[in-house]
Amino acid sequence: MKINLIEYIKKAAESTTLSTVEQEKLDRVVTEYMAMKPLRGVSEVDRARLTSVRGNFFSPLSLLHVNKKYMPIAIIIALILSGSASYAAEGSVPGDLFYPMKVSVNENVGSALAFSLESKAAFEAKIAERRLAEAAKLASDHKLTGDVNAKLSKNFAGRADLALAHTKELEKKNASAAIGLASNFESNLDAHESVLAQIDTDGDTNDLRVLIRQKALLVSKLRMNAEGNANVSAESKDNLKENKGDNNINAHLKEETAVLMGLKAKASIREAQSLFTQVGSKLESATSAKVTAQIDSAVALSAKGDAFLEAKNFSDAFHSYQWALVTTNRLTVYLKAPKSIDIKILFDDRKSTELKSNERTQDSDSKELEDRDESPRSMQIFPFDLNIDGKAEVKTDIKTETKVEDIKIDVGGSGSGSIKVGI
Amino acid sequence: MKEKDTEGAFLLVFREHHDSLFRHAFFRTGSRERALDLTQDTFIKAWDYVRGGGEIKQFKAFLYKIMRNLIIDEYRRKKTQSLDDMSEEKRSFVDAELAEGSVWETETHIDEQDLILKVQEQLPKLPPQYCAVITMRFIDGFSPKEIADITGDTENVISVRLHRAITKLRTMLSYEN
Structure with a gap:
């Protein structure tokens, strides 16, 4: 039989169309965006009134004049995902006038309009982290009451579970995106927990910190599982040597995965550098030096990833980029903390998540970390002061190259422990 | 107003x-x-x-x-496409020798719905430039001249690309069947 391909292309097109729900969503987004950004001339009076308050279009008082119906949803999503603080309600905490709008309007609408699984997972993770940032701010002002703490914890747990569920679903379709999201979320949870530990002098956030560690462990397991599946998938395809076409597809998939991770890492480095420029003057010189060193390390990791990519070593490129991303995202959490705190250097989060299931604030004679696996990408130690629970200091000139050394650490002055480090 | x-x-x-x-x-x-x-x-x-x-x-x-x-x-963001484009360009000469136009003969009965689904699956898998011209020509309804205006290429380039794209898609669908 004769087949006219063009005819079938047209038939395929005819059966592809927007659903009613999708049309309505698109319509709402575009019309709301148009209303929020009207043509020049008609709304100059309105715009002048809105921008006169604090000189910021998104100031709290301006919201009183803006019909909620025309809230720029696409912009809200973009602002939330970018972490921008310029949207006034986004910076509010429980007890503030516009906090209910932030949670019940902005966040719920943003969630509903995140179309893809990746967007949904990233969105929920970001909202979960915002709860932790709010808790930190309240704790630093000694305003974290039991009732508010419970609500924040519940909301954090719910959002974290949603992020986990979406990421797990995403893994089936796009393992690289799922791994990237999980790495980021895991590291940021760890950083938030560290921030709370340092800020909360009243002990109000102990339960929340336990909850954070629990969720971080779940994310860690999800990430490791996804990485394991991705490696197995890649290896099994590599073994099909009789099918060159499949091997080419696998190589392309690995390259695509690495390239995407590289883009995310570079964007994160830029954000960390920008943030450091804004808040660097408020930091103590020692902390400032640590931040600079971590950013430099992330840049070096990214450059290493570029070199691996150039050499078509896609697996190592992916891991280098992943560590750069994790490093800078984590750093960003510290830089956004409500007060200047000590910045913990980055350990291997895969192991440290398990270690942190124990109480971090208890005195410990020594922490003996097992030898990491021999892979050069499994752990990084950066060349600056190493603080262990504030009771010991070790200066090390270990560079982030492949080298194994024993380090002796004097803990609490009552003895000595040793840590074997594989770099 | x-x-x-x-x-x-x-x-x-x-x-x-x-x-x-x-x-x-x-x-x-x-x-x-x-x-x-x-x-x-x-x-x-x-x-x-x-x-x-x-x-x-x-x-x-x-x-x-x-x-x-x-x-x-x-x-x-997907750098691999540039590699695909090069290899696809070279292979298209072979494909063109094997087939002509968009009409081909098959001995087996083709399920229409199945073929439509396969077109939906395979079309996005074409190299970007091939996917673009087929989509714009037969789905969006642009003429080769209009496509050339949008892409910045010449009309001749678009016509040649269309031919190669159709040939490539037909080959992919033949493998699928």
């Missing part, structure tokens, strides 16, 4: 083209979710342009140019 007329006109254009733009994005990306994101972004950018005082002579072509640029940005 003039501004109200412009807003009204923009909304009319939006409602007239959002379905076809979505369809274009779907066949370019193979993902419904990405297609929705791209369609949304296209109209937001178009509105920004209008709001900035930009003049648009041909709205349909303008929208497709924005969409095309957004898709190119996405492809640039």
Whole structure:
């Protein structure tokens, strides 16, 4: 039989169309965006009134004049995902006038309009982290009451579970995106927990910190599982040597995965550098030096990833980029903390998540970390002061190259422990 | 008011083209979710342009140019495509020798619905330039000249590319069957 391909292309097109729900969503987004950004001339009076308050279009008082119906949803999503603080309600905490709008309007609408699984997972993770940032701010002002703490914890747990569920679903379709999201979320949870530990002098956030560690462990397991599946998938395809076409597809998939991770890492480095420029003057010189060193390390990791990519070593490129991303995202959490705190250097989060299931604030004679696996990408130690629970200091000139050394650490002055480090 | 007329006109254009733009994005990306994101972004950018005082002579072509640029940005994140393009260009000469035109003979009975589904699956898997010309020509309904205006290529280049793209798609569908 004769087949006219063009005819079938047209038939395929005819059966592809927007659903009613999708049309309505698109319509709402575009019309709301148009209303929020009207043509020049008609709304100059309105715009002048809105921008006169604090000189910021998104100031709290301006919201009183803006019909909620025309809230720029696409912009809200973009602002939330970018972490921008310029949207006034986004910076509010429980007890503030516009906090209910932030949670019940902005966040719920943003969630509903995140179309893809990746967007949904990233969105929920970001909202979960915002709860932790709010808790930190309240704790630093000694305003974290039991009732508010419970609500924040519940909301954090719910959002974290949603992020986990979406990421797990995403893994089936796009393992690289799922791994990237999980790495980021895991590291940021760890950083938030560290921030709370340092800020909360009243002990109000102990339960929340336990909850954070629990969720971080779940994310860690999800990430490791996804990485394991991705490696197995890649290896099994590599073994099909009789099918060159499949091997080419696998190589392309690995390259695509690495390239995407590289883009995310570079964007994160830029954000960390920008943030450091804004808040660097408020930091103590020692902390400032640590931040600079971590950013430099992330840049070096990214450059290493570029070199691996150039050499078509896609697996190592992916891991280098992943560590750069994790490093800078984590750093960003510290830089956004409500007060200047000590910045913990980055350990291997895969192991440290398990270690942190124990109480971090208890005195410990020594922490003996097992030898990491021999892979050069499994752990990084950066060349600056190493603080262990504030009771010991070790200066090390270990560079982030492949080298194994024993380090002796004097803990609490009552003895000595040793840590074997594989770099 | 003039501004109200412009807003009204923009909304009319939006409602007239959002379905076809979505369809274009779907066949370019193979993902419904990405297609929705791209369609949304296209109209937001178009509105920004209008709001900035930009003049648009041909709205349909303008929208497709924005969409095309957004898709190119996405492809640039996938560097592998450049390698695919080179190898596909070379292979297309062999494909052209094996077949002619878009009509081919098959001895086996073809299930129509199955073939439509296969076209939906395989079209986005073509190299980007091939996918683009087929989508714009047979799904969006642009003439080769209009496609050339949008892409910045010559009409001859578009015609040759169309032929190769159809041949390639036919080969892929033959393997599938």
